[in-house]
Amino acid sequence: MGDATETEYASACAAVSDSDSRAIRAVLDRIGDKWSLLVIGELSHGVRRFTGLLRGIPGISQRMLTLTLRQLERDGLVTRTVHAEVPPRVEYELTPVGETLIPHAIALAHWAVEHYPSIETSRASFDAGS
Amino acid sequence: MGDATETEYASACAAVSDSDSRAIRAVLDRIGDKWSLLVIGELSHGVRRFTGLLRGIPGISQRMLTLTLRQLERDGLVTRTVHAEVPPRVEYELTPVGETLIPHAIALAHWAVEHYPSIETSRASFDAGS
């Protein structure tokens, strides 16, 4: 993971000039919110129903799950299919575009788990020292 | 980028059970905010001064740059060195841990630039249709 830094970095940052920053801002605003990435993580398992997602994502409220799913649907990352039954059944699934986010979600999750101890330690000493 | 999905995914999600979710939440709260990833992107070029960052990140306010840098410093992702001169010179630099975030930042930036057109199109049709 540490073979392409300087060179790769320069070209990547050169590409981030003006109009691209809008795209980055927009994407960051979406996947950077409190629940989107966790919802995508749940959906990476496959098709899920509303209540299933609610139970699979501890701490999320009905309201926020609804809002998050609507945003993801609007952005074309998730599909919502309603089955005309009683009781109603609504299934959510990642679109092909949405699935391309999975590797990044996994990578970030790995990074978080790997470096969180270091972060906690740093926070403790920062808060202790002046 | 599309070779490890199903298997890789299963093991990754299995690892995300209880205590890891705290780490993911904590990291997401930090790098998911409005400016951290952009600051890290600027610092990936190398050492930067306060004003340099302010100019390099369009739209950020003095206040938010200060707050963001303090958080990153607290988390041990950025170092802050003050040079005793007049006028004062303060330099910010990524720590080794902070540098490990660069590949992920680059990956997300690439994803954003690549898929943003699709997202915009999807939003337009979503907003148009009922």
Next chain:
DNA sequence: CTGTATCCCATACGATACTG
């Protein structure tokens, strides 16, 4: 130059209750 302090607003989010 590199911040800090204060004010203020928009909105993200949670809790709760209600509906087809």
Next chain:
DNA sequence: CAGTATCGTATGGGATACAG
């Protein structure tokens, strides 16, 4: 089951002014 509606709070974040 799968939402919507309403309310209230917390806080993220901008603008501006001031300071070492």
